[in-house]
Amino acid sequence: MIQVRNIKKSFDGQPVLKGINLDIPDNTTMVILGPSGQGKTVFIKTLVRLIDPDAGSIHYDGEDILRMPTKEWLHFQNNIAFVFQNSALFDFLDVQDNLSLFLQMHKSLTLRQCEQEVSRAINFVGLDEDVLEKFPEELSGGMRKRVAIARAMIKRPKYIFYDEPTTGLDQNNAEKISELIDMLKKEISATSIIVTHDIKLMRDVSDRVALLREGTISFVGGRDEISAEKLDFLYETRGAYDI
Numbered sequence: 518m519i520q521v522r523n524i525k526k527s528f529d530g531q532p533v534l535k536g537i538n539l540d541i542p543d544n545t546t547m548v549i550l551g552p553s554g555q556g557k558t559v560f561i562k563t564l565v566r567l568i569d570p571d572a573g574s575i576h577y578d579g580e581d582i583l584r585m586p587t588k589e590w591l592h593f594q595n596n597i598a599f600v601f602q603n604s605a606l607f608d609f610l611d612v613q614d615n616l617s618l619f620l621q622m623h624k625s626l627t628l629r630q631c632e633q634e635v636s637r638a639i640n641f642v643g644l645d646e647d648v649l650e651k652f653p654e655e656l657s658g659g660m661r662k663r664v665a666i667a668r669a670m671i672k673r674p675k676y677i678f679y680d681e682p683t684t685g686l687d688q689n690n691a692e693k694i695s696e697l698i699d700m701l702k703k704e705i706s707a708t709s710i711i712v713t714h715d716i717k718l719m720r721d722v723s724d725r726v727a728l729l730r731e732g733t734i735s736f737v738g739g740r741d742e743i744s745a746e747k748l749d750f751l752y753e754t755r756g757a758y759d760i
């Protein structure tokens with residue numbers, strides 16, 4: 518269980534997160550919906566210490582990660598994978614190396630075991646093994662996103678964080694990513710935390726939904742409790758949709 522309490526973050530005196538409270542139970546897919554520019558990326562990065570909040574606490578199974586010494590935190594990070602909004606693959610490494618780099622950093626495996634894990638992950642995300650020799654710039658956005666998911670799953674993390682996993686993809690690819698998120702949750706029993714403004718993705722994958730509105734969580738509940746009116750605020754901000 519992740520417990521977020523009163524998280525605040527301002528940039529240049531402008532508050533972005535104004536006291537976020539949220540419980541994320543284990544083995545659930547929690548989708549946090551919010552319009553563009555309202556702090557989704559800031560919030561999800563705060564959950565994994567990529568951004569330091571100004572105030573508040575974040576506990577994973579009772580452990581206060583914001584006050585965890587660096588050495589312990591480095592070890593704890595083995596439990597966590599992050600799929601970035603822009604996929605964040607290393608441009609100068611082919612797909613094989615993008616995947617095995619993480620494996621070598623986090624697990625002590627032989628070369629053979631490493632190759633097997635890479636093949637398994639790339640097959641799992643529905644890509645052909647030919648892709649392993651390609652560089653990120655040779656892939657489509659949808660393929661890059663799948664490689665990023667393969668890189669996340671290869672650690673077999675307890676928690677997977679996704680920042681806008683379907684943004685910039687056509688409907689077909691977006692649906693494939695939704696399926697993958699669902700399959701992956703079952704495959705490794707991960708807790709998935711997704712920030713997005715994609716309502717369809719929320720409807721397809723979420724167990725719980727939180728609405729991020731003006732720097733606070735305005736609602737948390739099951740996806741069946743989300744009425745159309747509750748989502749009206751997503752349309753109020755210009756540019757909330759990338760369609």
Ligand SMILES: Nc1ncnc2c1ncn2[C@@H]1O[C@H](COP(=O)(O)OP(=O)(O)OP(=O)(O)O)[C@@H](O)[C@H]1O
Nearest residue numbers: 528529533551552553554555556557558559560714
């Ligand atoms: N490092 C930073 N320095 C200054 N301001 C920042 C920084 N990071 C984020 N912000 C500001 O915080 C606000 C929220 O940004 P954030 O990227 O979290 O939005 P978002 O909800 O993820 O938007 P999108 O849906 O477009 O990805 C924006 O006003 C942004 O300019």
Ligand SMILES: [Mg+2]
Nearest residue numbers: 557558602681
């Ligand atoms: Mg963002």
